[in-house]
Amino acid sequence: MTPPSETLRAPLVVEFPFTRSLGPVQSAFLTGLREQTVLGVRTETGEVLVPPVEYDPATAAELRDLVEVGATGTVTTWAWNPGPRPGQPLATPFAWVLVRLDGADTALLHALDAPGPEAVRTGMRVRIRWAAERSGAITDIACFEPYDSDPVAEPGSHDGRFADPVTGIVAAARLDYTYSPGRAQTRYLHALTERRTVGERCPSCTKVYVPPRGACPTCGVATTHQVEVGPRGTVTTYCIVNIKAKNLDIEVPYVYAHIALDGAGLALHGRIGGIPYDQVRMGLRVEPVWSEDGRYPDHYRPTGEPDADYDTYKELL
Amino acid sequence: MTPHRPDREVAIVAFAQSDHRRRTDDLSEVEMVMPVLHDVLRQTGLRTSDIGFTCSGSSDYLAGRAFSFTMALDGVGAWPPISESHVETDGAWALYEAWVKLLTGEADTALVYSYGKSSPGSVRDVLTRQLDPYYLAPLWPDSVALAALQAQALVDAGVTDETALAAIAGRSRADAGANPHAQLPGARPQGEYVVQPLRTGDCPPIGDGAAAVILAVGDRARELCARPAWIRGMDHRIEAHSLGVRDLTDSPSTRLAAERAGVFEAPVDTAELHAPFTSQEVVLRRALDLDESVRVNPSGGALAANPVMAAGLIRLGEAAARVHRGDSDRALAHATSGPCLQQNLVAVLEGEPHVR
Numbered sequence: 001m002t003p004p005s006e007t008l009r010a011p012l013v014v015e016f017p018f019t020r021s022l023g024p025v026q027s028a029f030l031t032g033l034r035e036q037t038v039l040g041v042r043t044e045t046g047e048v049l050v051p052p053v054e055y056d057p058a059t060a061a062e063l064r065d066l067v068e069v070g071a072t073g074t075v076t077t078w079a080w081n082p083g084p085r086p087g088q089p090l091a092t093p094f095a096w097v098l099v100r101l102d103g104a105d106t107a108l109l110h111a112l113d114a115p116g117p118e119a120v121r122t123g124m125r126v127r128i129r130w131a132a133e134r135s136g137a138i139t140d141i142a143c144f145e146p147y148d149s150d151p152v153a154e155p156g157s158h159d160g161r162f163a164d165p166v167t168g169i170v171a172a173a174r175l176d177y178t179y180s181p182g183r184a185q186t187r188y189l190h191a192l193t194e195r196r197t198v199g200e201r202c203p204s205c206t207k208v209y210v211p212p213r214g215a216c217p218t219c220g221v222a223t224t225h226q227v228e229v230g231p232r233g234t235v236t237t238y239c240i241v242n243i244k245a246k247n248l249d250i251e252v253p254y255v256y257a258h259i260a261l262d263g264a265g266l267a268l269h270g271r272i273g274g275i276p277y278d279q280v281r282m283g284l285r286v287e288p289v290w291s292e293d294g295r296y297p298d299h300y301r302p303t304g305e306p307d308a309d310y311d312t313y314k315e316l317l
Numbered sequence: 318m319t320p321h322r323p324d325r326e327v328a329i330v331a332f333a334q335s336d337h338r339r340r341t342d343d344l345s346e347v348e349m350v351m352p353v354l355h356d357v358l359r360q361t362g363l364r365t366s367d368i369g370f371t372c373s374g375s376s377d378y379l380a381g382r383a384f385s386f387t388m389a390l391d392g393v394g395a396w397p398p399i400s401e402s403h404v405e406t407d408g409a410w411a412l413y414e415a416w417v418k419l420l421t422g423e424a425d426t427a428l429v430y431s432y433g434k435s436s437p438g439s440v441r442d443v444l445t446r447q448l449d450p451y452y453l454a455p456l457w458p459d460s461v462a463l464a465a466l467q468a469q470a471l472v473d474a475g476v477t478d479e480t481a482l483a484a485i486a487g488r489s490r491a492d493a494g495a496n497p498h499a500q501l502p503g504a505r506p507q508g509e510y511v512v513q514p515l516r517t518g519d520c521p522p523i524g525d526g527a528a529a530v531i532l533a534v535g536d537r538a539r540e541l542c543a544r545p546a547w548i549r550g551m552d553h554r555i556e557a558h559s560l561g562v563r564d565l566t567d568s569p570s571t572r573l574a575a576e577r578a579g580v581f582e583a584p585v586d587t588a589e590l591h592a593p594f595t596s597q598e599v600v601l602r603r604a605l606d607l608d609e610s611v612r613v614n615p616s617g618g619a620l621a622a623n624p625v626m627a628a629g630l631i632r633l634g635e636a637a638a639r640v641h642r643g644d645s646d647r648a649l650a651h652a653t654s655g656p657c658l659q660q661n662l663v664a665v666l667e668g669e670p671h672v673r
Contacts (some may be wrong), residue, residue: 030451049559076470078469079462079466087442089456097466122469139455139456177437178438179437184348213347215351216391217390217394219394
């Protein structure tokens with residue numbers, strides 16, 4: 001087995017903007033933040049939960065009894081963050097805090113803007129610093145800031161009604177990765193740069209996997225021997241694509257096919273070009289047309305050979 | 318609460334784990350998992366076709382690979398089609414599912430595995446995506462920050478201090494010196510604050526790794542293993558998601574799971590606790606009433622190697638391995654998931670009185 005000549009790496013960005021609907025309690029709370037009003041919800045035992053939830057965490061009872069609590073509160077625990085990370089509320093060092101707002105019995109997580117850890121302690125008094133632009137999100141609270149004031153014990157009444165209530169949020173997220181493909185796929189990708197397609201043979205069942213993923217899924221063992229396959233192959237089955245994919249510059253309709261390269265134990269996927277889409281057929285013999293930078297086959301085109309006999313590829317369907 | 322007594326004997330009969338490393342750029346997930354699968358099969362002499370049920374635990378978010386568990390399944394050899402399941406959490410919960418499957422009588426043996434490749438991404442940030450999407454996730458509070466809030470609450474309550482936390486870190490890594498799979502073997506300086514009051518030494522190493530165990534019932538277990546680690550009880554419990562409604566200095570879910578698993582019916586000699594942060598060991602010791610007579614984390618625990626999604630299963634495996642070797646007669650194994658010990662699983666493992 002040839003070791004990979006070098007570990008391949010590529011940036012991989014995963015972004016997922018979930019659109020989430022809000023129930024009556026969360027809608028009132030987040031709309032309230034937009035209006036600089038903090039709402040909590042009262043449980044059957046009289047506890048006031050902030051941030052409010054729709055069901056009692058202890059009893060699962062439906063909670064709808066909204067109350068208004070203060071914009072001032074008390075730190076119940078804290079942690080000094082010397083290195084803010086992307087997406088966090090402040091870009092300069094800050095304290096993470098759980099704050100029990102005046103009138104609430106539970107604490108809310110947020111950031112506290114303070115000069116340093118020596119300026120933060122459990123029990124300190126703080127108040128909300130509102131964001132300049134508010135949309136109905138937890139980030140409408142920009143952060144907390146130190147603020148001496150006397151605690152107010154009782155929450156006020158509030159019906160939770162606002163004009164133009166927020167009914168949903170878009171929760172955007174982005175995670176950055178460095179992708180590395182592992183040994184088998186690294187060998188495969190290196191061979192592609194030489195315009196060779198190299199599969200790997202299972203030492204147990206002798207099937208040749210293209211592209212290889214490192215293991216024979218039937219036998220559960222590592223594929224060991226590299227085997228060059230193709231370049232020619234046979235269309236085993238295909239479909240006609242009629243809907244243009246986003247960000248894909250290919251005219252529809254086109255044919256997407258399973259292609260069994262000569263010597264391979266299973267078919268791989270590829271686009272068929274160089275022939276009208278309605279003339280592609282099972283058994284068509286094809287060969288790769290390499291992309292301009294030569295890193296992978298852009299598509300496959302007919303070789304002009306006679307079609308393969310069904311018996312030669314029926315096990316690869 | 319009365320412990321629940323399972324009416325079928327199930328044991329962990331084999332355990333294997335990878336050498337946990339900071340990076341495994343040269344390995345795909347299946348390439349990382351396959352050797353530990355082969356290891357547990359070799360230990361028992363079983364083949365994939367002998368296994369009644371297979372269950373795995375992992376999270377696609379760690380390495381950013383969609384449906385990565387289906388690729389990892391290639392390493393099992395799942396043809397002809399096997400009876401198989403997957404949990405998107407730590408493999409300890411995959412073991413729980415397999416245990417239940419064996420208790421129902423639908424299978425007599427089970428293969429459980431899990432893996433985590435944290436190196437391709439930023440695991441502190443990735444784990445924020447498991448949080449409440451309305452109130453927490455938009456603030457990107459990372460895993461160290463949340464653990465630090467819990468640690469400060471413990472300090473404020475007078476339960477621990479930085480010196481005591483440093484001692485936990487030192488003991489764990491010193492013990493890991495005897496663990497050939499550990500990522501951080503041997504004591505090391507506590508370092509700077511990552512998020513105060515937690516220093517580098519209070520935090521788990523970030524790394525990649527995999528683990529596997531085999532479960533078997535009754536006499537099948539006795540055939541496969543000289544001294545099976547019998548699962549006498551196992552339970553898992555979860556607390557409210559919102560940190561602000563919990564008492565972060567306590568872990569009632571751990572205590573309840575332990576009661577249900579029968580931990581308090583007799584003393585344990587060993588406890589493998591899944592405490593990625595030093596401060597969390599403090600919480601767990603209190604919740605489980607562990608005194609100085611109990612050997613806690615002889616493997617070094619998650620502070621020595623923390624392949625996310627496998628570290629909990631490894632606690633069960635390490636505890637079982639001690640029973641297999643005759644180093645323990647009654648061991649507690651614990652796994653956790655979620656921020657600040659939100660969800661906890663506790664199992665009691667016992668060896669039969671006389672080594673056969």
